[in-house]
Amino acid sequence: MDLHELIISLAEKNNNKIIMLVSDGIGGLPLTPGGKTELETAETPNLDALAKIGVQGLSTPILPGITPGSGPGHLGLFGYDPLRFIIGRGALEAAGIGFACGPKDVALRCNFCTVDADGKIADRRAGRIPTEESAEVVKLLRAVKIPGIEIFVEPVKEHRFVVVFRGDGLGGNVADTDPQITGVLPLDPVAQDEESKKTAEIAKEFFSQAKKILANQPKANCLTMRGFAKRPTLPSYEELYGLKAAAIAVYPMYKGLASLVGMEVVGKPATLQEEVDLLEKIYSDYDFFFLHFKYTDSRGEDGDFDAKVKMIEELDKVMPRIAALKPACLVVTGDHSTPAKMASHSFHPVPTLIVSDLARTDATNAYGESQASLGGLGHFEAKYIMPLAMAHAGRLGKFGA
Amino acid sequence: MDLHELIISLAEKNNNKIIMLVSDGIGGLPLTPGGKTELETAETPNLDALAKIGVQGLSTPILPGITPGSGPGHLGLFGYDPLRFIIGRGALEAAGIGFACGPKDVALRCNFCTVDADGKIADRRAGRIPTEESAEVVKLLRAVKIPGIEIFVEPVKEHRFVVVFRGDGLGGNVADTDPQITGVLPLDPVAQDEESKKTAEIAKEFFSQAKKILANQPKANCLTMRGFAKRPTLPSYEELYGLKAAAIAVYPMYKGLASLVGMEVVGKPATLQEEVDLLEKIYSDYDFFFLHFKYTDSRGEDGDFDAKVKMIEELDKVMPRIAALKPACLVVTGDHSTPAKMASHSFHPVPTLIVSDLARTDATNAYGESQASLGGLGHFEAKYIMPLAMAHAGRLGKFGA
Numbered sequence: 017m018d019l020h021e022l023i024i025s026l027a028e029k030n031n032n033k034i035i036m037l038v039s040d041g042i043g044g045l046p047l048t049p050g051g052k053t054e055l056e057t058a059e060t061p062n063l064d065a066l067a068k069i070g071v072q073g074l075s076t077p078i079l080p081g082i083t084p085g086s087g088p089g090h091l092g093l094f095g096y097d098p099l100r101f102i103i104g105r106g107a108l109e110a111a112g113i114g115f116a117c118g119p120k121d122v123a124l125r126c127n128f129c130t131v132d133a134d135g136k137i138a139d140r141r142a143g144r145i146p147t148e149e150s151a152e153v154v155k156l157l158r159a160v161k162i163p164g165i166e167i168f169v170e171p172v173k174e175h176r177f178v179v180v181f182r183g184d185g186l187g188g189n190v191a192d193t194d195p196q197i198t199g200v201l202p203l204d205p206v207a208q209d210e211e212s213k214k215t216a217e218i219a220k221e222f223f224s225q226a227k228k229i230l231a232n233q234p235k236a237n238c239l240t241m242r243g244f245a246k247r248p249t250l251p252s253y254e255e256l257y258g259l260k261a262a263a264i265a266v267y268p269m270y271k272g273l274a275s276l277v278g279m280e281v282v283g284k285p286a287t288l289q290e291e292v293d294l295l296e297k298i299y300s301d302y303d304f305f306f307l308h309f310k311y312t313d314s315r316g317e318d319g320d321f322d323a324k325v326k327m328i329e330e331l332d333k334v335m336p337r338i339a340a341l342k343p344a345c346l347v348v349t350g351d352h353s354t355p356a357k358m359a360s361h362s363f364h365p366v367p368t369l370i371v372s373d374l375a376r377t378d379a380t381n382a383y384g385e386s387q388a389s390l391g392g393l394g395h396f397e398a399k400y401i402m403p404l405a406m407a408h409a410g411r412l413g414k415f416g417a
Numbered sequence: 418m419d420l421h422e423l424i425i426s427l428a429e430k431n432n433n434k435i436i437m438l439v440s441d442g443i444g445g446l447p448l449t450p451g452g453k454t455e456l457e458t459a460e461t462p463n464l465d466a467l468a469k470i471g472v473q474g475l476s477t478p479i480l481p482g483i484t485p486g487s488g489p490g491h492l493g494l495f496g497y498d499p500l501r502f503i504i505g506r507g508a509l510e511a512a513g514i515g516f517a518c519g520p521k522d523v524a525l526r527c528n529f530c531t532v533d534a535d536g537k538i539a540d541r542r543a544g545r546i547p548t549e550e551s552a553e554v555v556k557l558l559r560a561v562k563i564p565g566i567e568i569f570v571e572p573v574k575e576h577r578f579v580v581v582f583r584g585d586g587l588g589g590n591v592a593d594t595d596p597q598i599t600g601v602l603p604l605d606p607v608a609q610d611e612e613s614k615k616t617a618e619i620a621k622e623f624f625s626q627a628k629k630i631l632a633n634q635p636k637a638n639c640l641t642m643r644g645f646a647k648r649p650t651l652p653s654y655e656e657l658y659g660l661k662a663a664a665i666a667v668y669p670m671y672k673g674l675a676s677l678v679g680m681e682v683v684g685k686p687a688t689l690q691e692e693v694d695l696l697e698k699i700y701s702d703y704d705f706f707f708l709h710f711k712y713t714d715s716r717g718e719d720g721d722f723d724a725k726v727k728m729i730e731e732l733d734k735v736m737p738r739i740a741a742l743k744p745a746c747l748v749v750t751g752d753h754s755t756p757a758k759m760a761s762h763s764f765h766p767v768p769t770l771i772v773s774d775l776a777r778t779d780a781t782n783a784y785g786e787s788q789a790s791l792g793g794l795g796h797f798e799a800k801y802i803m804p805l806a807m808a809h810a811g812r813l814g815k816f817g818a
Contacts, residue, residue: 045775045777046777046778049469049470049471049776049778050469050470050778051778053777074795078423078816079420079423079801079804080794080797080801080804080805080808081801081803081804081805081806081807081808081809081813082423082427082804082808082813082816083808083813083814083815083816084815084816084817085815085816085817085818086817086818087817087818088816088817089817098816098817099418099419099423100418102418102817103817105818108817108818112818358775360815361815362775363805363808363813364777365795385777385793386779386780386793389779389791389792389793389795390791394795394796395795395796395797
């Protein structure tokens with residue numbers, strides 16, 4: 017019996033609510049050995065008060081030493097083993113612009129490129145055509161029609177855009193058409209298995225029509241296709257946990273990831289304050305709330321220690337409003353660490369705090385890496401956060417008699 | 418996706434170096450409840466200084482409660498799940514005398530025995546014939562010739578020696594010929610699968626020729642064969658981690674184990690000082706250095722608490738020379754514990770210290786079991802030490818986008 021079968025067999029429905037607050041990249045590093053991390057440096061009286069009445073530990077996003085991207089990082093938080101459930105590049109790119117792929121969809125990442133008179137690639141990125149310009153060209157491609165197939169063409173950034181084919185019998189295993197070099201023709205989209213032959217045919221037809229449409233463009237007069245992927249087959253939050261789940265996020269990537277596991281993406285908040293407003297507003301309508309705070313990661317990626325500290329302090333200020341909702345279980349965590357010292361995602365484990373009437377409170381009295389390392393939850397893989405949250409919310413029954 | 422596939426897909430090549438110092442059997446036990454272990458008793462100012470700027474934890478060699486031999490213990494340290502990659506007894510015995518089995522080799526452990534006039538075993542160990550005497554008889558067996566097969570016969574100790582058959586199509590699954598009792602004939606070497614039929618035929622022929630050669634020996638006038646084994650199929654350090662790895666060890670067993678994973682066994686150091694001399698000398702030529710210190714285990718096996726303490730203090734004295742090389746990641750660990758109190762290997766987890774610019778320093782300030790138990794690396798399986806070392810050396814990329 018695997019973890020999901022176990023959870024499905026034990027999940028119980030009741031009115032106990034769970035809030036999972038994900039402060040992206042919250043874990044950090046001290047700038048000098050023995051110093052304090054961003055989180056330990058920040059003034060966080062509210063988080064610390066919660067740490068006193070809750071239980072914390074360190075969660076490892078994937079496995080020791082492994083640095084996750086946002087996709088695998090969030091899958092782990094949502095309770096899906098990120099080494100078992102892989103999100104293909106196309107599906108992740110679609111998620112990144114908030115496009116929720118369905119079961120009949122194949123998503124691919126496309127690049128505009130510039131080809132010469134012979135059709136050979138002269139510039140693989142169409143001169144990094146500006147986003148506004150590119151978005152207009154993308155719209156032209158919506159004129160492509162293929163019988164029996166619904167086609168979505170969505171801009172991303174600069175020369176990049178997403179195409180989704182929706183139809184029956186479409187496999188996701190087609191080779192990239194980007195030859196990775198200039199001076200040659202784009203490659204044919206070749207099916208890598210029997211199930212993907214129809215997809216390859218459709219991609220070929222799409223390319224053929226698109227080339228005609230783009231023929232007179234000064235820069236973006238052709239395209240390459242990469243990362244063909246179906247969305248991973250993930251049991252939904254409803255199927256897995258029996259939870260009606262809402263996602264509250266500012267950025268499209270996190271809305272997309274949440275929708276992949278069947279959460280309902282609610283509203284269009286633009287700030288943390290608006291996210292919490294929304295949480296309060298919809299609180300009676302759902303069982304589970306994924307609240308995503310982006311800027312701890314952003315400032316970490318910038319390599320700006322002090323700015324990340326400030327973002328953590330911003331987060332701390334809204335904690336009383338969140339706690340006041342009195343969920344049966346409140347989880348405060350992150351999808352990975354983003355130490356300002358490294359200006360990137362990292363492999364370091366993430367301080368994870370659970371506040372619940374069922375928490376076995378530990379001796380820690382501040383939310384932070386050093387304290388979490390000594391906390392009552394110990395060190396554990398992030399895929400266990402959801403079972404722990406369900407249990408602390410009194411939503412998991414007994415295994416065996 | 419399993420751990421090795423993951424590591425292979427993420428490993429990056431750069432100039433960041435890793436030193437793994439393995440103090441064999443370093444973990445211990447207090448002689449009385451609440452007392453100090455050997456490591457905690459030893460004066461180790463240099464290791465303690467490293468613990469202050471590094472991060473430590475307790476690594477479990479195999480699984481909780483499982484005591485490893487040297488083979489599985491080191492495989493775990495090298496990042497190979499010791500429950501998945503099994504080194505057969507013959508291949509381990511060969512490694513133990515520093516004989517590196519190749520892919521065409523089948524290794525077996527042989528015992529000299531004494532048989533009576535009817536060929537029945539009278540003494541299964543040939544009167545524990547002394548090593549010097551036995552080594553001379555072993556040489557005689559090099560006269561055995563089998564067409565198409567290269568044969569190696571190497572002494573081990575007393576009545577024990579190793580035979581390696583090298584050739585095409587040799588399976589490793591042949592039953593032991595030692596009947597385990599006296600008064601009966603040695604058994605025939607019987608193939609246990611189709612692939613090992615040729616090996617069984619060769620073993621039979623070897624036995625037949627060997628018996629004639631030994632006929633006039635006073636004690637060692639016959640032999641039994643046990644533990645037929647091919648070397649395990651292990652991806653090399655180069656394949657797995659992209660590391661050019663050097664092994665520095667005094668004892669043949671550890672050289673043999675290192676060579677099984679594709680490390681280059683360098684030099685012939687006879688003391689710890691010479692090992693460190695060698696490390697300094699070859700430091701610019703490799704990415705990874707496995708440095709093995711044997712005597713913490715030896716004195717533990719002797720049951721001599723004070724002598725083990727002294728060995729740890731010897732080790733501490735060379736730490737400044739090792740640290741002065743400033744590797745991107747220095748790991749100090751052991752393959753298992755060898756408490757003097759037990760005078761044997763044990764199952765107790767091993768204090769493991771990582772010193773790196775990317776280490777999230779913890780509150781511990783001395784290298785030892787009690788402190789490691791509270792350290793920032795937590796408690797983890799030894800197979801994760803290599804991923805952690807790679808990550809702390811900045812040699813692992815991000816998983817997913």
